[in-house]
Amino acid sequence: MKTPSSLEELIAALRCLPGVGPKSAQRMAYHLLQRDQPGARRLVGALGLALERIRHCEKCNSFAEEAVCALCRSPRRDASLLCVVETPADLLMMEQTQSYTGLYFVLMGALSPLDGVGPKEIHLDRLVARASDGIVREVILATNFTVEGEATAHYAGELLRARGLKVTRIARGLPVGGELEHVDTGTLAQAMLERREA
Numbered sequence: 742m743k744t745p746s747s748l749e750e751l752i753a754a755l756r757c758l759p760g761v762g763p764k765s766a767q768r769m770a771y772h773l774l775q776r777d778q779p780g781a782r783r784l785v786g787a788l789g790l791a792l793e794r795i796r797h798c799e800k801c802n803s804f805a806e807e808a809v810c811a812l813c814r815s816p817r818r819d820a821s822l823l824c825v826v827e828t829p830a831d832l833l834m835m836e837q838t839q840s841y842t843g844l845y846f847v848l849m850g851a852l853s854p855l856d857g858v859g860p861k862e863i864h865l866d867r868l869v870a871r872a873s874d875g876i877v878r879e880v881i882l883a884t885n886f887t888v889e890g891e892a893t894a895h896y897a898g899e900l901l902r903a904r905g906l907k908v909t910r911i912a913r914g915l916p917v918g919g920e921l922e923h924v925d926t927g928t929l930a931q932a933m934l935e936r937r938e939a
């Protein structure tokens with residue numbers, strides 16, 4: 742077998758992006774090489790730097806450049822509330838509602854046994870430890886209303902309640918199968934307000 746040319750390798754590498762098939766990978770590669778070499782160099786630099794610097798916040802598990810992120814360090818946040826979301830994008834959505842002043846824990850996924858994502862992969866042990874700091878009074882489960890998100894909320898809820906913690910779930914103002922990332926901020930703010938004991 743011949744080794745792939747650098748162009749073939751580039752196209753193959755671009756396919757690691759979500760939703761990018763062979764055709765769009767090819768288009769991206771041609772675009773970068775033919776029309777936007779400065780953009781391509783910038784991309785290489787930014788990706789390298791991010792890979793080097795970005796880690797997970799020790800408290801909320803979201804992406805951060807410091808050991809503990811600015812949000813977790815902020816004295817203006819209500820440390821008695823801990824909102825559990827699936828992704829950093831969901832955290833941003835929740836922040837945009839400007840209706841929540843507590844802290845977060847980001848699972849970086851949802852339970853999906855068929856894909857090999859179990860409790861360990863979504864850091865539920867760390868969530869339980871984080872929520873048991875003696876300051877958190879309420880854990881708000883704000884995972885998506887998908888099969889995976891619901892299963893995750895159920896499982897995490899059991900673990901947290903076993904620790905004597907108050908657990909709530911954001912309200913179903915969201916559509917069934919709904920992902921936080923795709924709802925408007927008003928709906929999400931309402932779902933947070935109408936959260937109920939889980």
Ligand SMILES: [Zn+2]
Pocket residue numbers: 798799800801802803805809810811812813
């Ligand atoms: Zn943090």
